[in-house]
């Protein structure tokens with residue numbers, strides 16, 4: 001499902017208005033009326049004590065004025081008040097016209113002043129029409145006061161018009177302050193910033209309302225600025241074993257993960273790779289772990305790395321990289337996953353770099369392998385073409401030599417920067433995982449929930465993506481399909497149990513695959529009715 005930035009939405013609207021000759025007044029009317037219909041679908045059956053429509057200085061405020069008029073028409077006994085943040089004399093065009101109509105109809109209008117702060121009674125339906133796609137700077141002064149008052153309302157429902165006010169709808173940033181809505185009814189097309197963190201948390205349930213322009217019939221002119229991953233998109237790329245397949249033709253994955261202190265990381269990665277359809281999973285294990293591998297996952301084939309004759313504690317050494325490269329060729333591996341639980345010693349860093357440099361196949365770089373790359377980032381610049389990097393914000397910060405908090409502020413921009421720098425596919429994990437290619441494709445994942453914040457969950461994702469790669473999917477498609485299935489598994493599991501372990505994720509994965517295959521899953525993020 002295509003996503004759009006604020007800038008493109010405004011340009012597109014202008015172009016379509018010119019080509020279809022639809023007057024902008026009509027668009028605002030459509031927007032307001034269709035939003036009222038969505039509001040009725042959400043909750044007008046509950047008897048609200050009053051409705052507060054908070055209007056700002058631009059066209060988003062204008063939409064609010066139309067909404068107030070239609071609610072007044074449909075619910076004449078419901079007290080509706082328009083709160084205007086801004087000078088009515090400065091309202092322009094369609095907003096000014098709708099202001100005048102509301103005045104003439106006699107809908108109460110109150111101007112909001114700093115010395116007269118807002119407060120809402122419990123049981124108020126609050127319509128947030130302060131700012132939409134035209135927000136151009138941080139929210140301050142009276143606008144900040146209004147947003148705080150909205151967020152402090154108790155036992156009320158907050159519905160944001162187009163965008164929760166204070167959200168940058170292109171990048172998903174919080175511009176100083178933002179409304180925390182229960183529902184966001186967005187107009188025409190889904191704005192990209194709504195579906196990524198941190199903004200995603202402010203949107204509540206996202207609904208799409210049409211405004212009378214056939215956006216989806218204009219594929220050529222709707223810019224590709226990102227897409228939301230949907231079940232329909234990933235369905236053709238799910239694991240599928242052909243009639244004449246064997247374990248090698250299905251896909252062999254090499255897993256380089258785990259160490260004596262972190263064995264589980266390797267086990268989880270291997271398990272996830274099998275559960276997502278790999279024909280054979282090879283685990284490059286050390287001699288100490290080899291017996292354990294046999295008992296924990298009998299299906300895993302191990303390549304036992306050579307013993308470190310002179311050292312007391314076994315550790316990864318650069319010459320082990322050669323052994324792994326040899327095994328990749330011998331076992332006909334089509335992808336590799338490297339990183340989970342390898343440890344952060346200097347010898348393991350050298351070993352990791354050597355594997356990545358020499359490996360005959362490409363794959364997923366995660367966890368300790370990301371940190372090894374980060375230490376030597378200038379060397380790796382532009383050298384990771386075809387590799388998939390799966391950092392969380394902290395790892396991404398190290399890779400870009402920036403703070404994790406600066407990454408969190410603008411996750412899309414950071415992901416694009418990483419893909420550009422290393423020429424790799426980036427998977428920035430976290431709420432609304434982002435997948436970016438060096439060519440600038442941007443995919444946002446709608447599945448997943450906070451239960452995924454558990455040890456080992458990233459190892460499972462690494463195993464899934466490497467497995468899809470081994471099954472012949474392209475790096476970008478493997479990442480996109482992998483993050484969707486990983487999040488969906490957690491969402492489906494949540495219906496059965498409030499607690500999720502990474503091992504549950506790995507075992508439940510085939511169920512998520514089946515649900516998508518059988519078209520039994522609809523995205524809860526957007527309803528299109």
Ligand SMILES: NC(=O)C1=CN([C@@H]2O[C@H](COP(=O)(O)OP(=O)(O)OC[C@H]3O[C@@H](n4cnc5c(N)ncnc54)[C@H](O)[C@@H]3O)[C@@H](O)[C@H]2O)[C@H](O)CC1
Nearest residue numbers: 013027028058059060131132133134135136137138139162
């Ligand atoms: N896209 C469409 O097809 C339609 C969109 N509609 C609605 O219009 C808004 C966008 O309207 P616009 O006037 O461009 O922007 P805003 O209403 O969001 O606000 C602009 C307004 O606010 C001032 N401003 C911006 N940032 C700040 C700030 N931080 N502090 C103070 N003031 C600020 C700016 O100078 C302007 O005056 C879209 O979201 C839809 O809701 C149409 O109604 C239907 C068609």
Ligand SMILES: [K+]
Nearest residue numbers: 128131163165
């Ligand atoms: K708004």
